[in-house]
Amino acid sequence: MTAGHLIAKLNEALGWELRAINMYAHYAAYIRGIHRLQLEPHFTAEANESMVHSNIVRSAIVKLGGVAVTERNQTPIEHVSSYLDMLAESLKTEIKAAEVYGELMVMIEEAGDAELLDSIEQIYLAEVRSVEELRRLAE
Numbered sequence: 001m002t003a004g005h006l007i008a009k010l011n012e013a014l015g016w017e018l019r020a021i022n023m024y025a026h027y028a029a030y031i032r033g034i035h036r037l038q039l040e041p042h043f044t045a046e047a048n049e050s051m052v053h054s055n056i057v058r059s060a061i062v063k064l065g066g067v068a069v070t071e072r073n074q075t076p077i078e079h080v081s082s083y084l085d086m087l088a089e090s091l092k093t094e095i096k097a098a099e100v101y102g103e104l105m106v107m108i109e110e111a112g113d114a115e116l117l118d119s120i121e122q123i124y125l126a127e128v129r130s131v132e133e134l135r136r137l138a139e
């Protein structure tokens, strides 16, 4: 595996994080009704967490001498009204993120970069926790 493959995969993760920032900020703004009480803070926290993740991934790309993407992943962000639809869209996004970070973990293990593995593993575990939490929330 070349550094180019690793940088490309990190950029894939970065694109998903940039998309997640937009998606969660959008749902935080549009959530209505009684669920706003809990889901506005939840979506806002997720948007902030995606920002933190994007910064970590971007820094890793810079460190590897790559060029970080500035555009989000182009998968459409669905404007939905019901909280269940918002949670379903969130779940889809988190499943995708966990998948990309899982692939990244394998590549970084092969590359033998212990420091990078440590920071990406933290993110990977956070995405997996989000998936499990959303599965319960979206029931």
Ligand SMILES: [Fe+2]
Residues within 6 Å of the ligand: 017, 020, 049, 050, 053, 097, 123, 127
């Ligand atoms: Fe994330």
